[in-house]
Amino acid sequence: MGLSLPDPKGHQRDVVFLNERGHCVVLGTAGSGKTTMAVHRAHYLATAPGIGGRTLLVTFNKVLVTYLKGLSIASPKLQIETYHAFARGYLRYSTKAHVRVYEPKKYLVERALSEIRERYPSRSVIHRPLDFFLDELHWMVGHGVVDQQTYVESRIRRVGRGKPLQQSDREVVFEVYQRYVQLRAEAGYKYDYDNMASAVLDDLKVDSTDRLYRHVVVDEGQDFTPEMIRSLAAAIPDDGSLTFFGDYAQQIYGSRMSWRSLGLRVSNVVEFAHNYRNSRQVAQLAQAVSEMPHFRDDVDLVQPTGSAADGPKPTILETTSKEEQLVQAVRNALARGASHQVAILMRTRDHEGRLKALLGQGRVPIHRLHRKLARWTDGPGVFYGTYSAAKGFEFDSVILPFCDADELPKPSEVEAHGLDEAKAREARQLYVAITRARTDLIMLHSSKLTDLLPNEMSDLYVRVRS
Numbered sequence: 001m002g003l004s005l006p007d008p009k010g011h012q013r014d015v016v017f018l019n020e021r022g023h024c025v026v027l028g029t030a031g032s033g034k035t036t037m038a039v040h041r042a043h044y045l046a047t048a049p050g051i052g053g054r055t056l057l058v059t060f061n062k063v064l065v066t067y068l069k070g071l072s073i074a075s076p077k078l079q080i081e082t083y084h085a086f087a088r089g090y091l092r093y094s095t096k097a098h099v100r101v102y103e104p105k106k107y108l109v110e111r112a113l114s115e116i117r118e119r120y121p122s123r124s125v126i127h128r129p130l131d132f133f134l135d136e137l138h139w140m141v142g143h144g145v146v147d148q149q150t151y152v153e154s155r156i157r158r159v160g161r162g163k164p165l166q167q168s169d170r171e172v173v174f175e176v177y178q179r180y181v182q183l184r185a186e187a188g189y190k191y192d193y194d195n196m197a198s199a200v201l202d203d204l205k206v207d208s209t210d211r212l213y214r215h216v217v218v219d220e221g222q223d224f225t226p227e228m229i230r231s232l233a234a235a236i237p238d239d240g241s242l243t244f245f246g247d248y249a250q251q252i253y254g255s256r257m258s259w260r261s262l263g264l265r266v267s268n269v270v271e272f273a274h275n276y277r278n279s280r281q282v283a284q285l286a287q288a289v290s291e292m293p294h295f296r297d298d299v300d301l302v303q304p305t306g307s308a309a310d311g312p313k314p315t316i317l318e319t320t321s322k323e324e325q326l327v328q329a330v331r332n333a334l335a336r337g338a339s340h341q342v343a344i345l346m347r348t349r350d351h352e353g354r355l356k357a358l359l360g361q362g363r364v365p366i367h368r369l370h371r372k373l374a375r376w377t378d379g380p381g382v383f384y385g386t387y388s389a390a391k392g393f394e395f396d397s398v399i400l401p402f403c404d405a406d407e408l409p410k411p412s413e414v415e416a417h418g419l420d421e422a423k424a425r426e427a428r429q430l431y432v433a434i435t436r437a438r439t440d441l442i443m444l445h446s447s448k449l450t451d452l453l454p455n456e457m458s459d460l461y462v463r464v465r466s
C-alpha cells in the first residue's frame with residue numbers, strides 16, 4: 001500500500017478493505033492496531049480506484065492529529081482533523097457566519113450554579129461540586145438529552161454512576177443547565193464545545209447539498225459523544241461509509257457510554273484482540289487493572305488474547321517524598337532518553353512546571369505533550385504531559401509519578417462523583433497510561449500506593465525503594 005506502517009494482519013485486513021458502504025464498529029484492546037488500521041482504512045477509502053472519495057479521518061486528541069499528519073499518507077482526498085475542527089468548519093459553511101465557540105464554560109456554569117443555589121439552599125444536590133454539574137451537562141448535551149421531560153424522567157439509561165439521580169434532583173440540575181444556556185446566550189455565544197455536535201446534526205438533517213466527505217473514519221471513538229458520532233454519520237451520503245474504532249477500556253472523557261447508544265446501523269462488529277505493543281508483562285498488569293471490581297461495568301470490553309514479546313516486570317519505586325518522585329522520574333528518564341523514547345506521564349498538569357525545571361536543557365531532547373505541539377518526532381527523547389495528552393501514543397519506557405492513594409483517584413473526581421464512580425473513571429485513566437509502555441514501566445509513590453493497582457500478592461510487578 002506504500003504506507004510506512006505495518007501491513008494489516010488477520011481481522012485487521014477485514015476492516016481495512018471492508019465494504020465501502022454503511023457503518024462498521026471496530027473494538028480493540030490497547031495496542032491492537034486501531035490507530036494504525038484507521039490510517040490504513042482512511043488511506044484506502046481516499047485512494048482506492050473506483051471507490052476512492054473524499055475521506056475524513058477524525059480523532060479527539062489534537063496531539064494525535066499532529067502525529068497522523070506527520071505520517072506520509074498525504075492525499076488530496078484525505079483530511080485529518082479533530083472533531084471540533086470539523087464541526088467548526090461545517091457550521092461556518094451551513095450558517096455562512098463566523099463560528100464563535102464559548103470556551104470558559106465552567107465559569108458560566110459556576111455562575112448559574114450559584115444563582116440556583118440561592119433559590120434552593122436546602123436541596124443537597126445543589127451543593128455538589130462544580131465538576132459534578134459540568135459532567136452532568138456534558139452527558140446531557142452529548143447524548144442530545146436537552147428537553148426537560150426526557151432528562152428529568154431519566155428516559156435514557158446511563159452507564160456507571162452507581163445510584164441514579166432522583167427525579168427531583170434532576171429537576172434542579174436541569175435548571176442549572178437552562179440558566180447556563182441563558183447566560184451563554186447573553187454573553188453572545190451560541191456554541192460551546194459540547195453543543196456544537198447537535199448543531200451540526202440539526203443543520204445536516206436539513207442540508208440537501210452534496211456531502212463534502214464520502215467516508216468518515218473515527219479513531220479513539222470511545223471519547224466521542226453520541227451526538228458527535230450521529231453528526232458524523234449524517235455528514236456522509238447514503239452510499240458513503242463510517243468506520244468507528246474504539247476501546248471502551250480507554251474511555252477517559254466524561255462518563256462512560258456504549259457504542260450501542262450511538263445510533264449507528266451496524267451489521268458487524270469486529271474485535272481486535274491481539275496486543276502488538278505492550279510486552280507480556282505490561283499487558284498483564286494492564287489486564288489486571290481492568291479486571292479489578294471497580295473497573296467492571298456493562299460497556300463492551302475486548303479481552304486481549306496475546307501480546308508482544310517478553311520484557312521486564314513493571315517496577316514500583318517507593319521514594320521518601322513527592323519531590324523525590326519527580327527527581328527519580330527525571331533521573332530515570334534522562335538515563336534512557338538519549339537512545340529511547342521515554343514518557344513521564346501524570347494525571348494532572350499541576351507538576352508539569354516543576355518537571356520541566358528538573359528536566360533542564362541537557363543533550364536529551366525534551367518534548368511536552370500538549371495540544372499545541374507543532375510537530376511529532378520519531379527520534380529518542382523524553383516526552384512529558386498528562387495521561388490524556390499521551391492517548392494514542394506509545395513509548396519504549398513510561399514513568400508514572402504520583403501513583404499514591406491520595407493522588408489516584410484524583411480527589412476532585414472523588415468529591416464530584418463519589419469513591420466508586422471515581423475509581424471506575426480513574427482506573428481507565430491509569431489503564432491508558434500503563435498501556436503506553438512498550439517494554440519498561442516504572443510507577444512511583446511515596447505514601448500509600450493507589451488502590452487502582454493490583455495488590456502486591458499479584459506478582460505483577462517488582463517493588464524497589466530508593
Ligand SMILES: Nc1ncnc2c1ncn2[C@@H]1O[C@H](COP(=O)(O)OP(=O)(O)OP(=O)(O)O)[C@@H](O)[C@H]1O
Pocket residue numbers: 006007008009012028029030031032033034035036037247250275276277391392393394435
Ligand atoms: N499488523 C501489525 N503488525 C505489526 N505491528 C502492528 C500491527 N498492527 C499494529 N501494530 C503495531 O502495534 C502498535 C500499536 O498500534 P496502534 O497504536 O495502532 O494501536 P491502538 O489499538 O490504536 O492502541 P491504543 O488504543 O492503545 O492507542 C504500533 O506500534 C503498531 O505499529
